[in-house]
Amino acid sequence: MFSLIQNIDLYILSFIQNHFHNTILNKVMILFTKVGNLGIVWILLSIILFINKKYRNVGLLMISALLLGGILGEVFLKNIVKRARPFTYLKMANLLISKPLSYSFPSGHTTASFAAVGISMSKLKKYRFYILTVAILIAFSRLYLMVHYPTDVLFGIILGLLSSKIVLESKLEKKFKKSSL
Structure with a gap:
């Protein structure tokens, strides 16, 4: 099963490389990708x-979601799964960006x-299209630049x-309102 997923991932990456x-x-x-580095764009938006x-x-709420996703993905999942990045498998000689040092699964960006x-879909409906567009472009950039497999990006989503x-659903918003920051 894993080899089938790996083959599909590699096929999609090759398609992107050859056609885009x-x-x-x-x-x-x-x-x-630079806009998405370390989640800076989303941290700045939260601020x-x-x-x-x-x-x-x-x-x-946004910074809380970013922290939760970061802890689950970067601290736990990456170190449990330990999936090598596509450029190591495909022996890519000239990446367009510096080689990321962490594992591939899931995509932190x-x-x-x-x-x-x-x-934003729940709380910033007026801006959700713009935020979604930037998010999709950041996610696609990870595939385009050969630093993630499609399944890394899918599980990142x-x-x-x-x-x-x-x-x-944690009722944090009510707690934030009660503390009246």
């Missing part, structure tokens, strides 16, 4: 939301992006959305 790569997209995908009194609770998407759902 060009100099313009190279630059665009590098940009979107901006927190600073605005009207959206303070949304900022706290994607987890953070979709943790933010999950909160699931983990990010699950993290936001847990945070939204």
